Amino acid sequence: MNTLETLGWTISDWLSAHQQNEGNGHLEKLVDAVNHVNDCAWISRLSASDLKQQLEHLNARREQGDSLPLFGVPFAVKDNIDVAGWVTTAACPDFAYTATEDATVVAHLKEAGAVLIGKTNLDQFATGLVGTRSPYGAVSNSFKADYVSGGSSSGSASVTARGLVAFALGTDTAGSGRVPAGFNNLVGLKPTRGWFSIKGVVPACRSIDCVSVFALTVVDAVQVAQVLGEQQDLADAYSRKNPNTAPTGMPERPRFAIPSKLAFFGDELMQAAFMQARSELEKMVDLVEIDFTPFTQLAELLYQGPWVAERTHAIGSQLIEHPEAMDATVHRIVAKGMDYTALQCFDAEYQRQALARYIQQQLSEVDALVVPTSPTIRTLAEMQDEPILYNSQFGTYTNFTNLADLSALALPAPFRADGLPAGITLIANAWHDFALADFGQRWQAHLALPMGATGKPFQAMVPTFKPVAPGAVPVAVVGAHLTGMPLNFQLTTRHASFVEATQTAPEYRLYALANTTPPKPGLARVAENGASIQVELWDVPLANFGAFVAEIPEPLGIGTLLLEDGRRVKGFICEPVALGSAKDITHFGGWRAYIASN
Structure with missing residues (x-):
């Protein structure tokens, strides 16, 4: 398998191969x-005949x-996600069934x-963050086989890290889409809860479950996310519509919270890697630096509180009453759900809501929170000795996220001294997914680490990613709303994100308007003698x-501006009646140069 030419191919690599009519042959070799x-890492695989039919x-x-947009790009899904005609096992043979329809995410x-x-x-x-609790075998770390891969989405992380697929779907309730990413040098996108449908997904804790994406690059993860979250799924009671209020990018120099005590x-090697x-x-x-105590208190509710009962409910009494049919550690955890009363559930929900509100308020004052993806990693042998304690440690910086209704993005980070990966995770309020991805791409380009476990260099030539976020309106500003100008706050306080400095087409003239406070320009499109004007x-x-x-x-308003590259965007225009008393400043090329001249 190591001889496969396609190992470590990104989405763009596969699309290029198909454009050259070579993709089908590569897929046939990969499936073989x-x-x-x-x-x-695999529970079931595509046959050669089924591949031919798909192609x-x-x-x-x-x-x-x-x-x-994803023509011929190979992917994998975690085996708690339904695929029509395939068996869904959730890694429990006694539970297995043949799905009659695709999960919504697979259908997309x-x-x-x-x-x-x-x-x-x-x-x-x-149920686990380790990747060892399966009758199909423990999935090893893709860098060192005696270490854990992380879970629960162990197989999806493994096949992505080794470059077999361009991306894979996991699920994330307590960190299952982030911890394996951290342990395998991957990007793990944990979306805002409800953005991706969970219809057709075997629930763990249905009220907080998410489908997640593993990829070698942030660009690929977001490209997949845009397909998965294109529309709300009314067949999923937990699906939500994006309110379109969050930023889609980050400032040039963002402000991140970080726990004051970690x-x-x-694990001194993990600590040293995070310090790097x-x-x-x-x-x-x-x-x-912030006090992390409320985050820890909320995290503890997930496994030390009645949310365990939601896992028990999902599995059902039939299996709970037959422990021989289940992994011993999983049964030990979910059986505890029987011990909680309805009163305890409500009490925990009130605690969750209070802590979540406090956390959301803290995060509203920064662009993101940054934490280690996991504070430590363990060998397969160590996990056998302390299967629950060490699993709990892995979730220190992940367990609270869905309970607080947050978005998260796990990213590759400098390696440990022993050659194992050590990731970081960015966390923000709900619907900040595109803003996290904006910085995540900058971070990947800054470090330029090899991709996954493929050894393949990071593709620095990938076009710079700017999120094409649904619900964001590109607006060209020309004067007092420019960065550093008096009215820029009207953009930033509404979570607007700077995209780029550019120019209009050479069809405009710029004027300094009379009697305006603060001073403002007027932009007018002309039939002749126009010029390109600097805008943001x-x-x-x-x-x-x-x-x-x-x-x-008045006399300003919003109309449509033509940019030098042919794009048409919303932007500031001026009523002609105000230009008679205005000063023509077109020769300065932009408002900033004019202000500097004064």
């Missing part, structure tokens, strides 16, 4: 290799002109042209766009 290697269907769709990926090549191993019923449970990551972060962000492009969340426009005084 996966089917002829004993690899416990014939995709080629027919492409010839019909269908939009297929197939519609986009992606090719499913297999279903992956997991901690049974997604626990590493004696902190040093690199300080080159890019301002760090603000900002993404304004759609829900905040109306309030921003309402503050614009």
